[in-house]
Amino acid sequence: MAVARIRNFSIVAHIDHGKSTLADRLLALTGTMDAKKAVDQVLDSMDLERERGITIKAHTVRLLYRARDGHEYTLNLIDTPGHVDFSYEVSRALAACEGALLIIDAAQGIEAQTLANYYLAHEAKLAIIPVINKIDLPAADVEGTREQITEELELDGHEALAISAKHGTGVPEVLEAIVARIPPPVGDPDAPLKALVFDSYYDSYLGVVVYVRLIDGRVRSGTRIAFMSNGRTYEVHQIGVLTPGLTPVEELSAGGVGYLTASVKRVADAKVGDTITEAVRPATEAIPGYRDAKPMVFAGLYPIEDTDYEALRDALEKLRLNDPAFTFEPETSLALGYGFRCGFLGMLHMEIVQERLERHYGLSLIVTSPSVQYRLLTTAGEVLEVDNPSKLPTPDKIEEMEEPYVGASIFVPTEFMTAIYRLAQEKRGEHRSLEYLGGKRVHIRFDFPLAEIVVDFYDKLKSISKGYASFDYEFSGFRLAELVKLDILLNGDPVDALSIIVHRDKAYEKGKALVEKLRQVIPRQLFEVAIQAAIGSRVIARETVKAMGKNVTAKCYGGDITRKRKLLERQKEGKKRMKQVGKVEVPQEAFLSVLKS
Amino acid sequence: MLADRRPVTASLGAYIHAPFCAKRCGYCAFNTAPWEPAAMARYVRAVMREMDLAGTVAWTPDVPVHSIFLGGGTPSLLAADDMSAILDRLRRRFRVLHDAEITVECNPESVTRVKLEAYRRAGVNRISLGVQAVDDQVLERLGRLHGAAAARAAFDAAREAGFGNVSVDLMYGLPGVERDDWRHGVETVLAWAPEHLSAYGLSLDPGSLWGASGVDGLPAEDAVVAQYWTLVSMARDHGFEHYEVSNYARPGYRSRHNLTYWRRGEYLAFGPGAAGFVADVRWANVKPVPRYCSETEAGRLPVDTCERLTDRQALAERLILGLRVADGVPASWLEERATGDGQLRTRIDWWQARGLLVFDNDRVRLTEEGYLLSDALFIDLL
Numbered sequence: 001m002a003v004a005r006i007r008n009f010s011i012v013a014h015i016d017h018g019k020s021t022l023a024d025r026l027l028a029l030t031g032t033m034d035a036k037k038a039v040d041q042v043l044d045s046m047d048l049e050r051e052r053g054i055t056i057k058a059h060t061v062r063l064l065y066r067a068r069d070g071h072e073y074t075l076n077l078i079d080t081p082g083h084v085d086f087s088y089e090v091s092r093a094l095a096a097c098e099g100a101l102l103i104i105d106a107a108q109g110i111e112a113q114t115l116a117n118y119y120l121a122h123e124a125k126l127a128i129i130p131v132i133n134k135i136d137l138p139a140a141d142v143e144g145t146r147e148q149i150t151e152e153l154e155l156d157g158h159e160a161l162a163i164s165a166k167h168g169t170g171v172p173e174v175l176e177a178i179v180a181r182i183p184p185p186v187g188d189p190d191a192p193l194k195a196l197v198f199d200s201y202y203d204s205y206l207g208v209v210v211y212v213r214l215i216d217g218r219v220r221s222g223t224r225i226a227f228m229s230n231g232r233t234y235e236v237h238q239i240g241v242l243t244p245g246l247t248p249v250e251e252l253s254a255g256g257v258g259y260l261t262a263s264v265k266r267v268a269d270a271k272v273g274d275t276i277t278e279a280v281r282p283a284t285e286a287i288p289g290y291r292d293a294k295p296m297v298f299a300g301l302y303p304i305e306d307t308d309y310e311a312l313r314d315a316l317e318k319l320r321l322n323d324p325a326f327t328f329e330p331e332t333s334l335a336l337g338y339g340f341r342c343g344f345l346g347m348l349h350m351e352i353v354q355e356r357l358e359r360h361y362g363l364s365l366i367v368t369s370p371s372v373q374y375r376l377l378t379t380a381g382e383v384l385e386v387d388n389p390s391k392l393p394t395p396d397k398i399e400e401m402e403e404p405y406v407g408a409s410i411f412v413p414t415e416f417m418t419a420i421y422r423l424a425q426e427k428r429g430e431h432r433s434l435e436y437l438g439g440k441r442v443h444i445r446f447d448f449p450l451a452e453i454v455v456d457f458y459d460k461l462k463s464i465s466k467g468y469a470s471f472d473y474e475f476s477g478f479r480l481a482e483l484v485k486l487d488i489l490l491n492g493d494p495v496d497a498l499s500i501i502v503h504r505d506k507a508y509e510k511g512k513a514l515v516e517k518l519r520q521v522i523p524r525q526l527f528e529v530a531i532q533a534a535i536g537s538r539v540i541a542r543e544t545v546k547a548m549g550k551n552v553t554a555k556c557y558g559g560d561i562t563r564k565r566k567l568l569e570r571q572k573e574g575k576k577r578m579k580q581v582g583k584v585e586v587p588q589e590a591f592l593s594v595l596k597s
Numbered sequence: 598m599l600a601d602r603r604p605v606t607a608s609l610g611a612y613i614h615a616p617f618c619a620k621r622c623g624y625c626a627f628n629t630a631p632w633e634p635a636a637m638a639r640y641v642r643a644v645m646r647e648m649d650l651a652g653t654v655a656w657t658p659d660v661p662v663h664s665i666f667l668g669g670g671t672p673s674l675l676a677a678d679d680m681s682a683i684l685d686r687l688r689r690r691f692r693v694l695h696d697a698e699i700t701v702e703c704n705p706e707s708v709t710r711v712k713l714e715a716y717r718r719a720g721v722n723r724i725s726l727g728v729q730a731v732d733d734q735v736l737e738r739l740g741r742l743h744g745a746a747a748a749r750a751a752f753d754a755a756r757e758a759g760f761g762n763v764s765v766d767l768m769y770g771l772p773g774v775e776r777d778d779w780r781h782g783v784e785t786v787l788a789w790a791p792e793h794l795s796a797y798g799l800s801l802d803p804g805s806l807w808g809a810s811g812v813d814g815l816p817a818e819d820a821v822v823a824q825y826w827t828l829v830s831m832a833r834d835h836g837f838e839h840y841e842v843s844n845y846a847r848p849g850y851r852s853r854h855n856l857t858y859w860r861r862g863e864y865l866a867f868g869p870g871a872a873g874f875v876a877d878v879r880w881a882n883v884k885p886v887p888r889y890c891s892e893t894e895a896g897r898l899p900v901d902t903c904e905r906l907t908d909r910q911a912l913a914e915r916l917i918l919g920l921r922v923a924d925g926v927p928a929s930w931l932e933e934r935a936t937g938d939g940q941l942r943t944r945i946d947w948w949q950a951r952g953l954l955v956f957d958n959d960r961v962r963l964t965e966e967g968y969l970l971s972d973a974l975f976i977d978l979l
Contacts, residue, residue, distance in 0.1 A: 552842060561858065
């Protein structure tokens with residue numbers, strides 16, 4: 001296949017603007033796959049993705065299209081994940097493309113994610129084809145949407161395609177536009193091999209299946225390849241294209257998209273963003289933009305039942321095969337027993353891992369307060385990295401402490417600026433720059449302590465900007481900070497799993513909020529439970545859960561003992577989700593209440 | 598089901614559910630149906646037919662029935678003739694002991710001396726009177742159709758009709774009832790000198806109107822607990838034994854039928870939604886009255902759900918039922934349950950140390966303080 005007949009593109013859109021419906025149409029029109037099956041199997045292959053309406057893994061499919069010019073084209077659709085935790089993966093998927101379809105709902109117009117995605121695609125220097133979808137809706141305003149595109153994006157609204165993905169109206173023109181408006185890849189098939197890894201997953205039969213976009217060169221089965229980040233070499237077993245199933249082919253060459261297998265044992269050895277080259281004739285430099293996906297947030301994962309420890313370890317090992325961004329190592333807690341310290345890209349990533357463990361492996365888990373990784377210098381002159389508050393040395397042993405900072409980039413309509421600045425201040429943000437984009441939008445840069453933004457910043461940002469703000473961040477380094485360890489005591493005993501590290505100025509406020517939240521989630525017990533927040537030996541906040549006064553079934557309905565027993569069994573089920581800490585029964589959510597207070 | 602399972606105890610109870618009510622109360626989550634003469638007539642025929650069907654089982658002539666309890670609903674809506682017919686039918690099909698305890702739940706507004714005399718002639722020897730409260734406003738709020746005066750009149754009518762064993766039902770923790778109101782209510786009822794008193798704490802059960810819509814003016818938990826203790830001490834002062842979580846009796850007047858439940862004895866069940874227990878099987882009849890009737894009319898036992906208990910469940914039941922009663926259970930049962938369960942053992946020690954649970958010779962029982970928190974322990978005994 002000549003490079004000139006290849007088009008690599010992705011589809012980006014605000015949620016619900018019809019991305020999967022259009023993908024589904026394109027697949028059907030090109031005869032790639034039965035439409036219904038496509039949607040079910042390809043674009044929403046995970047329960048979690050379907051339920052949360054987000055895409056976690058990139059999906060890729062090759063379409064063969066005979067255009068009106070009589071030639072057959074290979075169109076590679078590379079779908080992208082859709083959450084800030086995965087913005088690196090998005091950038092790599094986009095880096096594999098030359099163009100993008102930007103879908104806009106004709107009735108809703110441009111929305112927050114339309115913009116965010118537009119900027120991402122723009123930054124990746126893609127040819128962007130605006131597509132106005134849902135023109136069949138009574139509320140559709142095609143002309144208005146064209147104007148909006150012209151005004152708010154740096155695109156010509158009159159070049160937007162007007163379609164109804166649902167009814168198929170205008171979809172053939174989309175295929176033509178992909179051919180006409182998206183440039184073919186430029187690459188030299190005879191140059192040394194240079195291929196971008198934009199996704200990978202573990203398959204128990206094939207080993208790691210690596211999704212690649214070839215920039216230069218060729219690859220065939222038998223080619224000896226090397227990963228440029230770690231220098232590991234492998235012999236390629238199978239190469240092929242995604243239809244969307246794995247379909248072996250003889251060769252992939254410059255501009256092409258497909259997969260390869262090469263007895264790679266761990267996904268961690270074929271990381272997204274890495275460059276694959278030929279071992280004997282390596283490329284001189286790697287594709288720019290590679291980043292080792294490093295965990296940013298750390299939390300302890302503990303089985304509620306001590307006997308599930310082994311099962312948890314097995315499950316973590318299995319999960320890690322497919323998710324190198326997540327790390328784990330054993331740790332112990334006085335309160336919770338044996339568990340694992342796990343590192344995640346962000347909170348969504350953490351929730352996804354937790355849900356998979358609970359759903360697919362049937363484990364009941366406690367997740368402790370998430371923490372970032374602090375760096376400290378001890379009085380003995382030692383440098384330590386601490387991601388678990390309970391491992392923090394006592395204050396007299398600490399010379400100085402540093403916390404991680406990020407550079408954050410926010411795009412937002414001007415009307416929300418004030419609210420954004422207020423939020424930034426609350427989160428200890430430092431303003432870096434402000435740039436007006438046209439008359440209505442600004443691009444603001446802040447530096448934030450990572451600890452302030454990992455937990456609920458994104459949600460807050462969304463809510464104060466009615467969803468219009470887009471947000472991305474990148475680790476920028478460590479800075480000295482006045483930090484203290486805040487302990488939580490239940491009936492006088494510190495619960496290590498509830499300790500957090502906070503900025504000194506925020507300790508009082510945080511402690512108060514935390515004990516209040518814990519009072520709400522800790523159920524009444526047969527005795528009074530005192531909840532205290534303390535810094536060192538100084539108690540800064542206290543709440544009390546009163547003892548249970550009565551818990552009795554007054555009456556059994558005409559001897560209906562089964563009913564009574566079932567009621568008790570249900571209560572017992574609820575109790576199973578609690579962890580006994582000392583004598584106090586603490587529900588799962590208490591450990592995460594740190595987040596929500 | 599009855600055919601292939603023989604009772605394991607020497608004698609049985611029998612529960613008969615009479616579902617009709619002239620009005621459904623806000624707090625009620627029982628299986629009830631609006632009272633209509635035609636539906637009542639069909640029900641009476643159906644329940645007797647059910648007795649016929651169950652009575653064909655081979656063991657029925659050998660196993661005596663020691664108690665019958667007509668609960669509802671409002672069983673006292675049954676005409677005296679119907680009451681007599683139902684009890685006669687049960688006697689004809691089963692071996693009802695001549696001294697069996699036969700209780701009918703009565704709502705004050707639905708009984709007269711004449712009707713109660715007729716019930717007595719039909720064999721009824723114990724009346725359980727649904728008084729609930731003795732304040733007209735509170736009674737109205739509960740959705741009851743009687744006032745305080747009618748309650749008193751009904752109690753007197755029972756005495757005049759010759760009933761020497763009358764129980765009164767009260768409810769505590771009711772909306773709008775202050776501590777002194779409650780004390781006054783208990784005093785009033787104790788002054789009537791009943792043989793037996795049941796006092797149920799209000800619970801907002803799913804399935805009740807209040808459970809769904811909520812209710813205003815509920816007293817705080819400590820106020821409800823205070824009402825419980827008021828009742829406990831007043832009942833004791835009047836010579837009552839607190840023999841079960843919610844039940845008090847003068848010596849010799851404990852309810853045989855209810856003790857059957859708590860001792861995990863066996864009982865037959867008749868009527869819509871009625872629950873029975875024989876050998877290792879607990880079952881319940883279909884609840885909707887029309888379907889219950891059509892099943893029996895078609896010659897089928899109207900069983901809806903049925904459950905075989907495992908040994909573990911049986912032991913848990915023995916404990917959680919037996920510990921509701923003042924006599925408690927043999928300590929060896931608790932020992933058996935706690936074997937190999939360190940957490941439960943710690944829990945038991947704690948309950949004992951706190952004076953909630955008492956070991957007496959070779960038995961173990963809850964104290965009156967323990968009753969109040971009993972479900973917290975029962976969960977661990979399951």
